[in-house]
Amino acid sequence: xxxxxxxxxxxxxxxxxxxxxxxxxxxxxxxxxxxxxxxxxxxxxxxxxxxxxxxxxxxxxxxxxxxxxxxxxxxxxxxxxxxxxxxxxxxxxxxxxxxxxxxxxxxxxxxxxxxxxxxxxxxxxxxxxxxxxxxxxxxxxxxxxxxxxxxxxxxxxxxxxxxxxxxxxxxxxxxxxxxxxx
Numbered sequence: 032x033x034x035x036x037x038x039x040x041x042x043x044x045x046x047x048x049x050x051x052x053x054x055x056x057x058x059x060x061x062x063x064x065x066x067x068x069x070x071x072x073x074x075x076x077x078x079x080x081x082x083x084x085x086x087x088x089x090x091x092x093x094x095x096x097x098x099x100x101x102x103x104x105x106x107x108x109x110x111x112x113x114x115x116x117x118x119x120x121x122x123x124x125x126x127x128x129x130x131x132x133x134x135x136x137x138x139x140x141x142x143x144x145x146x147x148x149x150x151x152x153x154x155x156x157x158x159x160x161x162x163x164x165x166x167x168x169x170x171x172x173x174x175x176x177x178x179x180x181x182x183x184x185x186x187x188x189x190x191x192x193x194x195x196x197x198x199x200x201x202x203x204x205x206x207x208x209x210x211x212x213x
Contacts, residue, residue, distance in 0.1 A: 036170070042094050043165075043173040051087040052165055055158045058084050062155050065117045070209030073121045074202050077151070081196045084158065088184065096175045105163040106156045114155055118148035123209045128198045147198050150191040157188045 042048065058080040065073065119126050126146045157180060164176040180188075202209075 039094075039097060039170050039174045042092065043170050043177065045092070047087070047090040047092065048177065051084075051091045052162060054080070054083040054087040055162050059155060059159045059162060062114060062118075062151065065114075065121065068121055070121055070123070070125075070211075071207075073118075073209075074199050074207070077199050078196065078203055081154075081192055081199070084154075085189070085192055085196070088189075091177065091181075093181060094174050094178045096178045097171050098175050102160065102164050102172065102176050102179060104156070105160050111152050111156055115148045115152040118151050119146065121209060122147060122202075125202055125207055125209045128194070145194070147195050150195040154188050154192050154195070157183050 061076055061080050068076075126148050128145050128147060161176050161180045165173045167173075
C-alpha cells in the first residue's frame with residue numbers, strides 16, 4: 032500500500048501535472064470572466080488557452096484509479112448554460128460550424144451543424160470538475176479525477192477542444208471580429 036501511495040503522490044504532484052493544472056485553471060478562469068470580452072480578443076485568448084490545455088495534458092502521463100466510486104460533477108446545467116450562452120453571444124453568427132457526423136450519431140447525414148460554444152462549454156465542464164476536485168488536496172481523489180479526465184479526453188473532450196480550436200483558428204487567420212457589425 033505504501034508503494035501505491037507514493038506512486039499516486041508522485042503522479043498528482045509531478046511537474047507535468049502541475050503545469051496542466053495551471054493551464055486548466057487559467058482556461059476555466061478565462062471562461063468564467065467573459066462578461067466584458069470583445070469578439071476578437073475572445074478568439075485570440077481562446078486559441079492561447081485551448082492550445083496550452085491540450086499541449087500540457089499530453090505530458091501528464093497516465094494513472095489508474097485507486098478508489099471505487101467516480102467523482103461527482105461540480106458544474107451544474109445552469110452554469111453550463113450560462114457559459115454556452117455567453118460564448119454564443121460573443122461569437123454571434125461565427126459560433127456555428129459544420130462538422131462531419133460522428134459514427135454513433137442518430138443523424139447519419141454527412142455534415143452536422145454544430146457550435147463552438149457547445150464544445151467550449153463541454154470542455155469547461157470537464158476541466159472545472161477536475162480542477163475543483165484536484166484543489167481539495169486529497170491525493171486519491173486527485174489521482175482518480177485525473178484518470179477520469181484522461182478517459183473523458185479520449186472519449187470526447189480532446190476532440191471537442193480540437194474542433195473548437197480549429198474553428199477559432201479559422202476565425203483568427205481570416206481576421207474575423209465578431210464584435211463588428213456586418
